[in-house]
Amino acid sequence: MKTRGQEDKQKTMKDCSTKILAVRDALEIFSGKWKIPIIGALIYLQKSGFKELQRMVGDITPKMLSKELKELEMNHLVKRTVLDTRPVTVQYSITEYGKTCQSVIFELYQWGEQHRKKIKEEC
Amino acid sequence: MKTRGQEDKQKTMKDCSTKILAVRDALEIFSGKWKIPIIGALIYLQKSGFKELQRMVGDITPKMLSKELKELEMNHLVKRTVLDTRPVTVQYSITEYGKTCQSVIFELYQWGEQHRKKIKEEC
DNA sequence: GATACTAGTATCCCAGAGGATACCACCAAT
DNA sequence: ATTGGTGGTATCCTCTGGGATACTAGTATC
Structure with missing residues (x-):
C-alpha cells in the first residue's frame, strides 16, 4: 500500500539527492588518507x-604523494611550478582557490574535535 | 643542510597534525558512498x-545498508528501535546528536556546489 | 668514484569497499 | 498454499586504496 505521503517524500528526495x-563531490575531493x-x-x-612535503606529511610514500598531488592539481587546489635551478626543483603551493577549503576543513575539524571528546566520555 | 626555519616548521606541524x-576522524565518519x-x-x-530506507536511498544493497547503519549507530548518529508490532518492525531515526552534523554537511554542500560550477566552466 | 641530494616511476602485494545474488525467519492477506 | 510484506545474513566476486620496495635521471659534494 502506498500512501500519498510516501509519494511526496520520494519527490522531495529527488531534489534532496x-x-x-x-556533498559527495566535496567529500570525494578530500577523500583518502x-x-x-x-x-x-x-x-x-x-x-x-616534493621531498620536503613528503617529510612534512609523515609516512606517505612518494607514489601516494605524487598521486594525491596530481589529483589536487587537477582540482585547482594546488599549483605545481618547475623551477629552473640546478638541480631542478619543483615548487608545490596552495592556490587562492585552495584556500577556500579552509572553512570546510575548519567545520570538519570542529565537529571531529567535539566528537572525539564525546566518544572518549562514553568509552 | 637544515635551517632554523625548517625546525620551527616541523615543531608547528606536530601541533597541526x-x-x-x-578532521580525519570527522571524514572517517562520513566516509563511504x-x-x-x-x-x-x-x-x-x-x-x-529498513526497507523503506533502502528504497529511499536508492541502489544500496541490504548488506551495505545494514553495515552503514551499524556504523552510524555506533557513532550515535542514528538510533535503532525495535517495535513490538506484528510483523516486528524496526525504526531507524536520526538522533539529536546526529542533527549536529547538519552544519558540517551544509558546508560540504556549499563548497561542493560552487566547486561543481567552477569545474563546469573550465571543461 | 662514492655518496647524497633533487623529483619522481614502476612493480608487487594485500586488505577492505562495495556490488550481485541468494537466502533466512516471521507474518498477513488472498 | 502462494504471494508479498517485514528485517536482515551469507557468500562470492571484483576493483581500488594504499603500503613496501626498488629503481631512474640528473647534479653536487667529498
Missing part, C-alpha cells in the same frame, strides 16, 4: 618541494 | 523502516 551529489594532511601542510608552508 | 587527526545519503534521508524522513 542533487544536493547529496554536491592524505589529501587533508597535504592541504594542511601546504597552507602552513605556503610553498614546498 | 593533532588537528588533522580530528552511502553515509551521507543515509543521514540525509533520515533527516528528511525523521524515522524510517
Whole structure:
C-alpha cells in the first residue's frame, strides 16, 4: 500500500539527492588518507618541494604523494611550478582557490574535535 | 643542510597534525558512498523502516545498508528501535546528536556546489 | 668514484569497499 | 498454499586504496 505521503517524500528526495551529489563531490575531493594532511601542510608552508612535503606529511610514500598531488592539481587546489635551478626543483603551493577549503576543513575539524571528546566520555 | 626555519616548521606541524587527526576522524565518519545519503534521508524522513530506507536511498544493497547503519549507530548518529508490532518492525531515526552534523554537511554542500560550477566552466 | 641530494616511476602485494545474488525467519492477506 | 510484506545474513566476486620496495635521471659534494 502506498500512501500519498510516501509519494511526496520520494519527490522531495529527488531534489534532496542533487544536493547529496554536491556533498559527495566535496567529500570525494578530500577523500583518502592524505589529501587533508597535504592541504594542511601546504597552507602552513605556503610553498614546498616534493621531498620536503613528503617529510612534512609523515609516512606517505612518494607514489601516494605524487598521486594525491596530481589529483589536487587537477582540482585547482594546488599549483605545481618547475623551477629552473640546478638541480631542478619543483615548487608545490596552495592556490587562492585552495584556500577556500579552509572553512570546510575548519567545520570538519570542529565537529571531529567535539566528537572525539564525546566518544572518549562514553568509552 | 637544515635551517632554523625548517625546525620551527616541523615543531608547528606536530601541533597541526593533532588537528588533522580530528578532521580525519570527522571524514572517517562520513566516509563511504552511502553515509551521507543515509543521514540525509533520515533527516528528511525523521524515522524510517529498513526497507523503506533502502528504497529511499536508492541502489544500496541490504548488506551495505545494514553495515552503514551499524556504523552510524555506533557513532550515535542514528538510533535503532525495535517495535513490538506484528510483523516486528524496526525504526531507524536520526538522533539529536546526529542533527549536529547538519552544519558540517551544509558546508560540504556549499563548497561542493560552487566547486561543481567552477569545474563546469573550465571543461 | 662514492655518496647524497633533487623529483619522481614502476612493480608487487594485500586488505577492505562495495556490488550481485541468494537466502533466512516471521507474518498477513488472498 | 502462494504471494508479498517485514528485517536482515551469507557468500562470492571484483576493483581500488594504499603500503613496501626498488629503481631512474640528473647534479653536487667529498
